[in-house]
Amino acid sequence: MTIGVKKVSLTRTTRDQIFLPAIFEGLLTTAKHFFKNTLTPGMGDIETIRYGDPDVDVKDYYPDRFRGVHRLMYREDGSVRCVACMCCSTVCPANCIAIEAEDRNDDREKAPLSFVIDELKCVVCGFCVEACPCDAIRMDTKEHMQPTETRAEAVLGKVDLMSRGGPSVAVQGGVSPDYRAEAPKADPRFSHDPR
Amino acid sequence: MANEIHPSATPIVAGPAPKSALTPPRAPNVPADPTPGEETVTVNIDGEDVAVRPGTNVLEAAKLVGKDICHFCYHQGLSIAASCRQCLVQIDKMPKLQPSCQVGVRPGMVVHTNSEAVLKARREMLEFTLKNHPVDCPICDKAGECTLQRHYMDHDHKLTRVDVPKIRKAKHKDIGREIVLDAERCILCSRCIRFCEEIPGTSELTMVSRGEHQSIDVHSGQRLDNAYSLNTVDVCPVGALTSKDFRFAIRAWELSKVDTTCNGCGTGCAVELHTKHEQAYRVVPREDHSVNGHWMCDEGRSTYKSLDAADRVRHATVDGEQVALPDAIAIAAKRLRGKHIAVVFSATATNEANLALAQLADLLGGERFVLGRPPGRGDEILRDRDKNPNSAGALAATGAVSKHEGELALELAGRAYEAVIVLADSGELSEVSLGGLRGITSVCLADRHTPLADACTILLPAASWAEVLGSYTNRQGKLRSVQPAWRAEGDRKHRADLIRDLLLAMGQRDVPTARERTQRLAEAHQHRQLSRLAQDPTPARPTLLRWANSRG
Ligand code: SF4
Ligand code: SF4
Ligand code: SF4
Ligand code: SF4
Ligand code: FES
Numbered sequence: 001m002t003i004g005v006k007k008v009s010l011t012r013t014t015r016d017q018i019f020l021p022a023i024f025e026g027l028l029t030t031a032k033h034f035f036k037n038t039l040t041p042g043m044g045d046i047e048t049i050r051y052g053d054p055d056v057d058v059k060d061y062y063p064d065r066f067r068g069v070h071r072l073m074y075r076e077d078g079s080v081r082c083v084a085c086m087c088c089s090t091v092c093p094a095n096c097i098a099i100e101a102e103d104r105n106d107d108r109e110k111a112p113l114s115f116v117i118d119e120l121k122c123v124v125c126g127f128c129v130e131a132c133p134c135d136a137i138r139m140d141t142k143e144h145m146q147p148t149e150t151r152a153e154a155v156l157g158k159v160d161l162m163s164r165g166g167p168s169v170a171v172q173g174g175v176s177p178d179y180r181a182e183a184p185k186a187d188p189r190f191s192h193d194p195r
Numbered sequence: 196m197a198n199e200i201h202p203s204a205t206p207i208v209a210g211p212a213p214k215s216a217l218t219p220p221r222a223p224n225v226p227a228d229p230t231p232g233e234e235t236v237t238v239n240i241d242g243e244d245v246a247v248r249p250g251t252n253v254l255e256a257a258k259l260v261g262k263d264i265c266h267f268c269y270h271q272g273l274s275i276a277a278s279c280r281q282c283l284v285q286i287d288k289m290p291k292l293q294p295s296c297q298v299g300v301r302p303g304m305v306v307h308t309n310s311e312a313v314l315k316a317r318r319e320m321l322e323f324t325l326k327n328h329p330v331d332c333p334i335c336d337k338a339g340e341c342t343l344q345r346h347y348m349d350h351d352h353k354l355t356r357v358d359v360p361k362i363r364k365a366k367h368k369d370i371g372r373e374i375v376l377d378a379e380r381c382i383l384c385s386r387c388i389r390f391c392e393e394i395p396g397t398s399e400l401t402m403v404s405r406g407e408h409q410s411i412d413v414h415s416g417q418r419l420d421n422a423y424s425l426n427t428v429d430v431c432p433v434g435a436l437t438s439k440d441f442r443f444a445i446r447a448w449e450l451s452k453v454d455t456t457c458n459g460c461g462t463g464c465a466v467e468l469h470t471k472h473e474q475a476y477r478v479v480p481r482e483d484h485s486v487n488g489h490w491m492c493d494e495g496r497s498t499y500k501s502l503d504a505a506d507r508v509r510h511a512t513v514d515g516e517q518v519a520l521p522d523a524i525a526i527a528a529k530r531l532r533g534k535h536i537a538v539v540f541s542a543t544a545t546n547e548a549n550l551a552l553a554q555l556a557d558l559l560g561g562e563r564f565v566l567g568r569p570p571g572r573g574d575e576i577l578r579d580r581d582k583n584p585n586s587a588g589a590l591a592a593t594g595a596v597s598k599h600e601g602e603l604a605l606e607l608a609g610r611a612y613e614a615v616i617v618l619a620d621s622g623e624l625s626e627v628s629l630g631g632l633r634g635i636t637s638v639c640l641a642d643r644h645t646p647l648a649d650a651c652t653i654l655l656p657a658a659s660w661a662e663v664l665g666s667y668t669n670r671q672g673k674l675r676s677v678q679p680a681w682r683a684e685g686d687r688k689h690r691a692d693l694i695r696d697l698l699l700a701m702g703q704r705d706v707p708t709a710r711e712r713t714q715r716l717a718e719a720h721q722h723r724q725l726s727r728l729a730q731d732p733t734p735a736r737p738t739l740l741r742w743a744n745s746r747g
Contacts, residue, residue, distance in 0.1 A: 085333035086446045101443040109367055110334040110443055133333050 016108040059142040067126045070117055071154070071164035080158065081168055082136035084112040088128035096121035097128060115158040119145045135168045137161075217462055220394060220488035220576065222272040227255040227300075238304040253295035254282055262308050262349075265317060265346045267324070267432045268384035271482075272489035273393060276385050278356055279324070281346070283316045284308050290412055292316050314350070321351040327362045328408060328433075329379045337434030339447035340740065343382065364410050371399075371419030371656055378410040381435035387411065387427040391636070394490060395421040395576065411435065422578065425544035427492045431478055440472055440497070441477045451737035454481055456667055456675040458543060459495035459662050460571075461579035461586055463669030466491060468499065468661060469586065470680045470737060475499035475661060486673065492578045494571075502661050506643040507560050508620075509685030512654045520656070520686040524693070527653050528700035530636040531559060534614035537603065541619035542567030542583030545665030545677060547712040548640075548690035549592035552618050555694050558701065562612075564603045565589045566622035572675055588668035599690065608630035618690060619657070620648040640690045658683040658689045665689070666716055666725060666734055674720040678728065680737050 015021055050056050084101035102113035122145075129139050141143045141164050148154045227247040229235045235246035238253075240260050247256045252275070254264050266282035269275060277297040283294040287305035292312065307313060324343065332338040362376035388400045388411070399419045403412045413419055419427070428438045450469040457464040457478060465483035469476050478499050480491035511523030518526070538556040540549050542565055556563055565586070573580035583589075600622065606612065607628040613635055620641035624632075629650040641648035642659035662683040667675045683689075688696075691709035698706045707715070710729055717726035728734065 083334045084443070085338075086449070087333070090446070090448065103443055105367075107366055108334070 006114075044182060053187075062142045064140070066142055067124050067139040069119065069139070069145050069164065070122075070128070070161055071138055071141050071166075072115065072158065072161040073136055073138060073165045073168035074162060076167065079108075080111060080136070080162060081134050082112050082115060082132075083108065083110045083134055084115075085110075085133060087131040088137055089131060091127045091131040093125060093127065094123045112158060115161065116155060117161065118155045120154045129186045138165075147170045197504070197675075202514070217486070217577070217579070218575075219484060219486055220272070220490060222484065222488055223274050224252065224255060224269075224271045225484075226271075227251040236301050236302050238301050238302075238306060240306045241308055247300055249300070251300055253284060253286070253298050253300060253304070254574050256300050257295065257306070257308055260323055264308055265350060266296055267342060267346075267382055268386060268649075270386050270389075270430055273386060273389045273430070276389065279320070279382065279384050281317065281320050281324070283313060283320070285310050285313050292535045317350050317618060318353075321346055322353070322356070324382050325351075325355065326357055328382070329361065330682055331380070335377075335380065335434035336437040336442050336688045337380075337431075337447070342432035349522075353438050362407050363527075364408075365412075370413050371424050373425050373439055374419050375439055375442060375740060376411065377435050378412070379435075380433050381411045381431075383409055383411070384432060386430040386432070387436060390423075390427050390430050391419070391421065394426065400427070408587045421573075422492050422494070422574065423490060423576065425496055426480070426490050428488075438477070438496075445476050447740055449640040450740045451680070452740050453661075453678050453680040453737040454676075455660070455678045455680070456584065456669075457491060457495040457498060458584035458667070458677075459492070459498045459582065460573075461581040461583060461670035462486065462577050463673070463675040464491040464577060465675070466495070467552050468680050469740065473681045473684065474504060475680065476503045481515060486669065486671070486675075487577055490577065494578065500642065501662075502596070502659055503643075506645075506649065507659075507687075508641045508643060508654060508656045508688065510688060511656055514652055520688075521696075523653060523655060524696045524700050527638045527655065528532070531614050531616060531638065531697075532654070532729065534636065535612055536561035536614040536616065537606070537612045538563050539615060539617040539620070540565045540602065541587040541617070542581075542589045543621045544585065544589070544619040544690055545660075545663065546585065546588040546668060546674075546716055547665045548618055548694065548711045549589045550712055550716075551694035551698075551706075551709070552616070552689040553592045553594060554703075554706065555616070555698055558698065558703065562570075562606075563593050564600055565593055565659065566600050566603065566617065566619075568621055569623055581670070584669070585667040585676075587670060587672060588666070591668065600646060604628040609653055610634065616640075617647065617651065620645040622647055624650075640693055642687065655693050656685060656743075657693060658687045662687065663689045663709070664713055664728060665691075666713060666722070674716060674722045674725065676722070676725045676728065679732070 040072050051058065084099050086099055089097040089099050096118040098116045100113045101110055103109065104111045126139055128137050145154065224660050227245060229248040234268055235249060236249045237244055237246050237374050238256055240262060243260045245256060245259050247259060254266060254269060257264050264282050264284060267279040268277065269282060275297050277294040280294060281389065282295045283292040285307040286293050314499045332344065338344065366377050366379060368376045368378065370376045382403065391400050392398045399413050399417045399421065400411060401414055402409055404410060425438055428436045449471050451471065452467045455466060455468050457466045464487035465481040466478050467481050468478055480487060480489060510517050511520045512518065513523050513526050538552060538557050538559065538561050540552055540563065567583035567586060570580045571582045572578060576630040590729050604624050608631050610631055614637065615632060615637045617637065617639040620639060620643055624647055629646060633652065637651040638653040638655065639648045639651035640655045640657040642657045648654060659679040660677055663677060664679055665677045667677065669675050689709040695706045695708060714726060714729035717729055
């Protein structure tokens with residue numbers, strides 16, 4: 001695809017110079033929505049979440065991709081899924097994940113001895129979730145980080161993070177048996193792809 | 196070793212005289228750039244004519260024009276196996292693609308390293324290599340410095356087409372003192388086998404089974420326990436052989452490296468020190484054909500452990516009290532004057548520090564000693580019996596007067612001196628001798644807490660070998676450079692600078708700084724790299740490791 005350049009004229013007309021027409025256009029739009037939402041039965045197109053109402057679970061209104069407090073998933077045997085690959089701590093722009101690896105002495109070999117996220121430093125970007133090759137870390141709790149009395153309480157360790165966790169059913173490596181059908185085509189972002 | 200006096204029968208072996216000279220390991224394949232005046236062969240690589248040394252191979256020749264032909268089994272320091280077929284290139288007038296590692300250059304040869312056919316072969320060989328590869332990069336210690344990862348990203352970059360189960364082999368098999376084998380990740384390049392046959396000559400490793408089930412293993416009843424075993428981890432292009440010590444400690448991409456010299460013995464192998472945040476994680480060899488070839492011994496790799504942050508001396512102490520450094524210097528200068536003194540040079544400290552101490556000894560007079568680590572095992576390959584990096588340099592700096600360290604131990608035990616200044620914290624003295632240090636003015640320039648350092652009454656915080664720019668003189672008489680991996684924390688300073696401070700406090704003028712001493716030494720030995728660093732230490736800053744496996 002060729003990328004075109006759109007030329008925008010920056011010369012101001014008299015109409016722009018006066019400003020008033022633009023202001024009135026804006027006011028008109030606001031007024032239109034005001035009357036529509038107040039006068040239409042069923043309140044038009046706005047939706048107000050009634051916080052605090054016992055019948056309402058705020059989480060139902062959050063989009064699926066909302067990024068909340070982190071959690072760590074576990075395997076079928078209840079041990080942590082994370083293999084301490086450090087991909088998340090490497091990609092984290094806030095540098096707020098600290099992991100120490102240990103040898104599990106079994107076929108899965110590596111696991112985090114400690115896994116600490118400083119939620120105060122976290123900028124909630126979700127890169128860690130994207131980077132994780134094992135579906136071990138997720139931000140789908142739909143929970144906001146609650147204010148804490150001390151800074152130390154906002155630093156979550158492996159136990160805290162796993163207490164929110166659940167079993168993950170992803171196949172290690174992310175490939176299911178019928179991967180051929182699901183397999184994405186070669187990634188066009190890698191321009192040096194020889195095919 | 197509670198009450199024994201250190202045996203005087205273990206003198207420091209210094210100077211080239213009493214030991215076998217070092218024969219640097221000869222690499223079977225040398226770089227292709229011709230030495231001036233040598234006859235050359237001209238070959239054409241991707242349209243570029245280049246004059247190379249005769250007898251070299253196409254792969255080395257291609258490096259001269261900046262083409263790094265992707266390869267697994269070829270290693271400059273090992274014989275050629277040509278088993279991986281990853282390095283195929285097209286050569287005019289040859290009907291088939293040729294392994295560039297094995298084909299020698301001929302006059303008028305025309306080589307294509309990037310033609311359609313070559314790219315296709317490369318991709319297909321890679322796919323073949325990956326057929327049974329577990330691709331467990333997340334838990335693989337080599338990730339980030341893995342040749343297979345790098346070649347995959349550069350040349351293949353395709354999803355797998357394999358939909359049958361992969362062949363399983365032994366995982367995390369303990370095959371030696373230092374090494375864990377993961378046979379699944381092995382790509383059967385045989386570098387490790389060739390290393391064990393050709394360098395230590397111990398041949399512990401072999402291939403077992405055939406076809407898809409072929410894998411690397413130790414000969415039955417043997418273990419990979421030779422004194423150079425960790426080099427197999429370096430030559431292994433993938434994560435099949437991993438070091439127990441480094442395993443899971445940190446990811447390779449988090450490390451920064453600095454080029455320095457091993458301080459494990461008198462050979463002074465060229466090494467890289469890998470660090471993160473003022474903490475060292477490993478030592479790996481660096482190519483230096485005049486000393487260590489591509490290799491180093493296993494003992495030398497553990498030298499980084501002496502840099503442990505927990506033991507560091509960060510501030511000066513006088514009689515057990517923490518004191519600001521200038522005050523400590525002033526007190527030391529005052530107490531050292533006009534006493535019957537023993538000046539203890541160190542075979543583990545840099546030339547600069549020893550030369551500075553020599554200047555102090557000239558001023559104060561007194562008896563001169565050289566103290567160092569006790570001798571250990573040596574062999575004909577690299578290891579020297581003398582476990583000090585700078586015995587030759589220390590001895591040269593000491594000048595004519597010199598007594599054995601055994602006598603020092605005896606004399607200290609007998610309280611023969613009123614004052615002692617010790618240049619470094621290493622060296623083993625018996626309890627009795629250490630007791631002799633406690634009662635008198637004893638100044639130690641220590642970078643870590645050792646029994647010797649803690650026995651001294653005045654402790655000056657010195658920078659360790661990972662924090663200074665300096666030099667050692669190895670057993671061949673070569674100047675070896677040491678570079679800083681991080682800035683010295685707290686009050687720690689180069690030993691030569693601490694002694695300079697002492698000299699200034701004693702009223703001396705125009706004492707050269709450590710950097711000036713380095714500069715002079717480098718010029719005297721015509722060591723260009725060190726001389727450049729002394730003028731501008733910026734390039735000595737550690738660089739982040741990215742695709743670090745440049746060691747093969
Ligand atoms: S969400 Fe972003 S900032 Fe927070 S831990 Fe993950 S990567 Fe780091
Ligand atoms: S990326 Fe995933 S597997 Fe890797 S350390 Fe982070 S949470 Fe663990
Ligand atoms: S050897 Fe390389 S490609 Fe294989 S698992 Fe290890 S890092 Fe990944
Ligand atoms: S263990 Fe490593 S060096 Fe040895 S054959 Fe396998 S891949 Fe090559
Ligand atoms: S065949 Fe040439 S590098 Fe392996």
